[in-house]
Amino acid sequence: MAGNIFVWIEQVDGQADPIAWQAMAAAGKVAGDTGGSLTAAVFGDGVVEIARQAVEAGADRVFTADAPSLGRYRVEPYAKLLVRILENEPPSVVLMGASTAGLELSAYAAALTGAGLAPDCTDLRREGDRLVAVRPALVGNLLSTVTFKGTGHRFVTVRRNIFQAADPDASRTGEVIEVPAALSGDEIPTSVVSVETADGTVSLTEASIIVSGGRGVGGPEGFQPVRELADTLGGALGASRAAVDAGWIPYAHQVGQTGKTVQPDLYIACGISGAIQHLAGMKNARVIVAINKDADVPLYKYAHYGIAGDLFSYLPAIAEEVRKRLGR
Amino acid sequence: MNIIALVKQTPDTAQLSASMDGVKLSAEGGPRIVNPWDEYTLETAIQAREEHGGKVTALCLGPPEAADALKTALAMGVDEAVLVSDPAMAYSDSLTSARILVAAIGKIGTFDLIVGGRAAIDGNTAATTVQVAALLGVPLVSYVAELRNLDPADRTISAVRLLEKARETVTSRLPALITVVKEINEPRYPSLIGIRKAARASIPVWTCADLGLDATEVGSNASGVEWQSELPPLREANIEMIDGGPEDAARTLVDRLIEEKVI
Ligand SMILES: Cc1cc2nc3c(=O)[nH]c(=O)nc-3n(C[C@H](O)[C@H](O)[C@H](O)COP(=O)(O)OP(=O)(O)OC[C@H]3O[C@@H](n4cnc5c(N)ncnc54)[C@H](O)[C@@H]3O)c2cc1C
Ligand SMILES: Nc1ncnc2c1ncn2[C@@H]1O[C@H](COP(=O)(O)O)[C@@H](O)[C@H]1O
Numbered sequence: 001m002a003g004n005i006f007v008w009i010e011q012v013d014g015q016a017d018p019i020a021w022q023a024m025a026a027a028g029k030v031a032g033d034t035g036g037s038l039t040a041a042v043f044g045d046g047v048v049e050i051a052r053q054a055v056e057a058g059a060d061r062v063f064t065a066d067a068p069s070l071g072r073y074r075v076e077p078y079a080k081l082l083v084r085i086l087e088n089e090p091p092s093v094v095l096m097g098a099s100t101a102g103l104e105l106s107a108y109a110a111a112l113t114g115a116g117l118a119p120d121c122t123d124l125r126r127e128g129d130r131l132v133a134v135r136p137a138l139v140g141n142l143l144s145t146v147t148f149k150g151t152g153h154r155f156v157t158v159r160r161n162i163f164q165a166a167d168p169d170a171s172r173t174g175e176v177i178e179v180p181a182a183l184s185g186d187e188i189p190t191s192v193v194s195v196e197t198a199d200g201t202v203s204l205t206e207a208s209i210i211v212s213g214g215r216g217v218g219g220p221e222g223f224q225p226v227r228e229l230a231d232t233l234g235g236a237l238g239a240s241r242a243a244v245d246a247g248w249i250p251y252a253h254q255v256g257q258t259g260k261t262v263q264p265d266l267y268i269a270c271g272i273s274g275a276i277q278h279l280a281g282m283k284n285a286r287v288i289v290a291i292n293k294d295a296d297v298p299l300y301k302y303a304h305y306g307i308a309g310d311l312f313s314y315l316p317a318i319a320e321e322v323r324k325r326l327g328r
Numbered sequence: 329m330n331i332i333a334l335v336k337q338t339p340d341t342a343q344l345s346a347s348m349d350g351v352k353l354s355a356e357g358g359p360r361i362v363n364p365w366d367e368y369t370l371e372t373a374i375q376a377r378e379e380h381g382g383k384v385t386a387l388c389l390g391p392p393e394a395a396d397a398l399k400t401a402l403a404m405g406v407d408e409a410v411l412v413s414d415p416a417m418a419y420s421d422s423l424t425s426a427r428i429l430v431a432a433i434g435k436i437g438t439f440d441l442i443v444g445g446r447a448a449i450d451g452n453t454a455a456t457t458v459q460v461a462a463l464l465g466v467p468l469v470s471y472v473a474e475l476r477n478l479d480p481a482d483r484t485i486s487a488v489r490l491l492e493k494a495r496e497t498v499t500s501r502l503p504a505l506i507t508v509v510k511e512i513n514e515p516r517y518p519s520l521i522g523i524r525k526a527a528r529a530s531i532p533v534w535t536c537a538d539l540g541l542d543a544t545e546v547g548s549n550a551s552g553v554e555w556q557s558e559l560p561p562l563r564e565a566n567i568e569m570i571d572g573g574p575e576d577a578a579r580t581l582v583d584r585l586i587e588e589k590v591i
Contacts, residue, residue, distance in 0.1 A: 012493070075458070075468055100491050104470055107455035111423055111462035116552025119453045138450050139341055141350030142557040149552055189467035190500040193486070197494045205492050209591065233591060251473075251511040252490065257341065257449060258364055258510050266590040276344055287590045289581065290567075305584055306569045307577050317574035321582045326591065 003036015004092040006153075008082065009054050010073070010101055011044045016053060018206070019097030019158075021165035024057045026158045027095050028166065030124050030131060037061065039092075041085060043078055045071030055174035057166065062174060067181040072192055073101045079108040080182040086113060091152050093131060098157035099205075106155040115153040118146040122162050122284075131156075139257045139280035160205055161263045204253065209235030209266045210285070212255055214278075215242035216271015216292065216311060223249055225315035226270050232319045238262070238282075240272045256281035270311040274299025291315070329382035329480045332433060333373035333406060334444040334457060336363040337390050337397035341449065351559055354450060362397045365445030367515035368508045372475070373443045374405045375513065380480050383407040385436055389417065389428055395531050402526035403518030410436065414535040416543040421551035422451070426459035428546055431539040433464070440480055442505040446471065461505040469500050473511040 005027045009020040027038055040059035042050045044066065051062040063085050069077060082105065086094065094109070096102040098120040110117040118133035125132050133146040133156055148154045204210060211230035213223050223237070230237045238260075239253040255262055257277035267285035272278060274290070274297055282288070283302050290303035291311050300306050307314055339353045340361040352358060362370070373384045386401035388394050389412040398409035412432045420428065433439065442464075444457035461468035473490035476497065483502040488495055490509050518526070536543055548554060568584070570577045585591045 075470075079462070100471055103454045104458050104468075107422065107453070107458035108462045108468070110455070110552075111426060111459035114423070114552070117422060117453070117455055118553060119455055135452075136560065137452055137557060138339060138350045138354055139452070140560065141341060141344060142354060143560040144555045144557045146553050146555045149554065152552075154552075189504075190469060190498045193497040193499055195494050195496050203493045251509075254510075266585065266588075276341060280341070287585070287588050289585075300567050300569075303567050304588075305581060306567050307581065308569060309574070309577070313574045314577060317578040318581060321575075321578035322591065325582055325586070 003031050004090050005031050005036060005038050006086065006089065006092040006094045007038065007040045007059070008094070008096040008102070008105065009040050009042045009050060010097060010099060011042065011047065011050055012073070014044060014046050014050075016050045017097065017099060018165065019099050019102070019160050021057050022160065022163040023095045023097045023158055024054070024059070025163040025165050026124055027093075028058055029163070030093055030095070030126065032126055039063065039089070041082060043070045043081060051176050053168065055172050056168035056170055058172070060174050062176050063179055064176060065179050065181055069183070069185045069188060070181055072195070074188060074190055074192070075104050075108050076190070077181060077183040077188050078105055079112060081179070082109045083112045084182050085179060086153055092154075094153055094155045096157050098159050102157045106157050110155040113153055115155055116148045116150065117155045118148075119157045121156055121158050124156065124158070139277070140283060141280070159263065161208070198252070204236045204238060204255070204260050204262055207236035207262070208264050209233045210238045210255070210262055210264045210282075211235055211268045211270065212238030212240065212272060212282075213243055213249070213270050214240035214272030215246070217243060217248070220248040222312075225312060225319070229268065229315050229319045229322075232322050235264070235266070240275075240278050269299055269303070270315060272299060273297045274302065329376060329380045329441060330437070330439045331373045331376055331382060331384045332436060332439050332442045333366075333369050333384055333386045333401065334429065334442065334460070335366045335369060335386050335388045335397055335401055336445070336448045337361070337388060337394040338363040338448055338450045349559055351557065354557065360393060360396065362400050363445055363448045365447055365449070365510070368510055368512055369443050369445045370401050370404050370406065371513045371515040372506075372508050374516075376441060376475070376478055377407070380478065382440070385410060387429065387432055387436065388412065389425055389432070392533070395533075398531050399526040399529070400518060402529050403522035404516055405522060409529070409531050411531050411533045412539070413533050414546070416536055417546045419548035419551065419554070420546055421553050422453045422455040423459050424546055424551045425456050426463055428539065428541065429456070429460050430463045431541055432534060433460070435534065435539060440502050441478070441485070442466070442503070444505065444507045446507055446509050457505060457507045464505070467500040467504040469498055469504055470507045472506045472508045475512070
C-alpha cells in the first residue's frame with residue numbers, strides 16, 4: 001500500500017473543527033515510516049488561514065476551494081469536488097473526522113468512487129502493507145476489525161477525541177493548490193434557509209466533561225443541580241432517554257443507543273441506572289462517576305467512582321467543592 | 329405520493345444478558361427487531377402518506393427472517409413491503425447494499441420521497457442511505473428532526489436538520505432522500521387490525537435474478553471492505569464507593585478527579 005494519505009479539513013463559519021486536526025494525527029499514525037505524502041483539502045468561503053494551519057499540522061500539500069457556494073457544508077458540492085480532486089491522485093487513504101458532515105461526505109464520496117469505507121473508527125494500524133481499522137459495532141457490544149480490498153481509494157472516518165492532535169509546527173512549509181468549485185450555485189439541489197446555533201453551551205460530542213441526569217432527577221426542575229455542576233466544571237449537559245422521553249430536557253442532550261455516543265474524560269451520571277442502551281453511548285468515557293440513591297445499580301459495574309446517595313444533596317456540595325478548589 | 333421506507337432488521341440489544349453477548353446476538357438466530365431508528369423512518373413515511381395520499385412501500389434487504397421486520401412495518405400501516413434476499417448477498421458492505429437497494433428501488437418504480445434512518449444499530453455505518461442517494465443522484469437531506477413542509481404539487485420539501493452544534497433549515501426539490509432522527513416523531517404501535525392484516529400478507533422476496541444482478545455483483549466478493557467482529561475487551565470494574573455525607577464525599581471525589589487529571 002502506498003503511503004498516500006488525504007485528509008479533509010472540516011470547517012464551520014471559517015474555523016477548522018478540532019476533529020480535523022485529530023484526523024491529521026490519525027493520518028500521521030497511518031503514514032508511519034512509509035514516507036508517503038500527506039495531502040489536505042479545505043473547502044469554504046475564506047480558507048487561506050485554515051490551509052496554513054493544515055500545513056502546520058503536517059500537510060505537504062493543501063487543495064483549497066474558496067467560493068461563496070462552499071461557505072457552508074453541503075454534501076453534493078463538497079463530495080463532487082472531493083471526488084474531482086481524488087480522480088487525479090494515486091490511490092489514497094482518505095481520512096476525515098466522524099462528525100455528522102464527515103460521516104456523510106465520506107460515504108457519499110466513497111459511493112461516487114466505488115471505494116471501501118470504514119466509518120467512525122477508534123483505532124487504525126498497519127499490518128504489513130495493509131491498513132486495518134477498528135470500529136465499535138452493535139452499539140459498542142462488538143468490536144469490528146475492518147480490512148480493505150482492491151487497489152482504489154479507501155475512506156476512513158475517526159471518532160472524535162480518540163486521536164490526539166499534534167502541536168502545530170510553524171516552521172513547516174507546504175504547497176497550496178487552488179481548485180474551483182465543482183458545482184455552480186444553481187446546480188446544488190438543496191439550499192440552507194437558516195441556521196440556529198446552540199450558543200454558549202458546550203456541545204456533547206466535543207465535551208471533555210459531561211454531567212448527565214436521568215429519571216432520578218424527578219422532573220424538569222431536577223436538572224437544575226445537574227446543570228449547575230456541568231456549568232461549574234465547564235462541561236456539557238447530558239441525559240438518559242428516560243428523562244428525554246418524559247419531556248424534561250430536549251432530545252439533543254440524549255446520550256446512548258438512540259442518542260449521542262460520547263467519549264469525554266469525565267462522565268458524571270446522576271440518577272441514571274445504567275441500562276445497556278445508555279451504557280452504549282458513554283461507557284468508553286475515561287472516568288465515570290455514578291451518583292445514585294440506590295446502593296446497587298448496573299452502572300456501578302462500569303463506574304470508577306460511586307456515591308450512593310440523594311443527588312439533590314450531593315450535587316450542590318460537589319459544585320461548591322469544585323468552586324472552592326479550582327476557583328470557579 | 330410514492331414513498332419508499334428503507335427498513336433494516338437488526339439484533340435486539342435489549343436481549344443482551346449474562347447468557348447472550350454481542351457475538352452470539354449478532355450471529356444468526358438471535359432475537360431480531362426493526363432497527364430502532366427505522367421505527368422513526370416508518371412513522372415519517374406513514375404520516376406523509378396520511379397527509380398527502382399515495383402509498384408507502386417498505387423495502388428491506390436481509391436474510392429470510394427479515395420478513396418479520398416487514399410484517400411490523402405492515403402492521404404499523406405501510407401499504408406494501410418488499411424483501412430483498414439472496415444468500416449471495418450476505419456480507420455485502422454499505423456500498424454493495426446501497427447498489428442492491430438502488431436496483432430494488434428501480435424495480436419498485438417512480439418515487440417522490442425515500443425515507444431512511446440515521447443509522448442501523450448493528451453495522452452503525454450511517455452510510456447506506458447516503459450512498460443510495462449518491463447512486464440515484466437525488467438530493468440528500470440527512471438528520472431530519474422536523475419536516476416543515478412537504479409539497480408534492482410544488483415538488484419541494486423543507487426540513488430542519490439536527491447537527492452537532494446547530495439546527496439547520498434546508499429546502500430541496502423532490503424527489504429526495506431524507507434520513508430521520510428520533511426527535512422527528514413518536515412511532516405508533518401496530519394496531520390489532522394491522523397485526524392481523526400483516527399476519528395474512530404475503531411479502532414478495534426479490535433475489536439477484538429478480539433484480540438483474542449477477543451473483544458476482546453482490547455480497548462479500550463485490551465489497552470494498554471485509555470485517556470480523558469480536559467482543560470488546562472487558563474493562564476492569566473496580567469501583568470505589570465514596571462514603572460520607574455530602575461535604576466529605578464531595579471533598580474525596582474532587583480529590584480523586586484532580587488526581588485523575590480530568591478536572
Ligand atoms: C430501542 C431502545 C433504545 C434506547 N436508547 C436509549 C438511549 O439512547 N439512551 C438512554 O439513556 N436510554 C435508551 N433506552 C432506554 C434505556 O433502556 C433505559 O430505559 C434508560 O436509559 C433509563 O434511564 P434512567 O437510567 O434515567 O432511568 P431509570 O432506569 O429509571 O433509573 C433512574 C435511577 O435514578 C435513581 N434515583 C432516583 N431518584 C434519585 C435521587 N434523588 N438521587 C439519586 N438517584 C436517584 C434510581 O435509583 C435509578 O437507578 C433505549 C431503550 C430502547 C428499548
Ligand atoms: N439492509 C437494509 N435494508 C433496508 N434498509 C437499510 C438496510 N441497511 C441500511 N438501511 C437503511 O439505511 C439506514 C442507515 O443504516 P446504515 O447505513 O447501515 O447505518 C437504516 O436506518 C435504513 O433506513
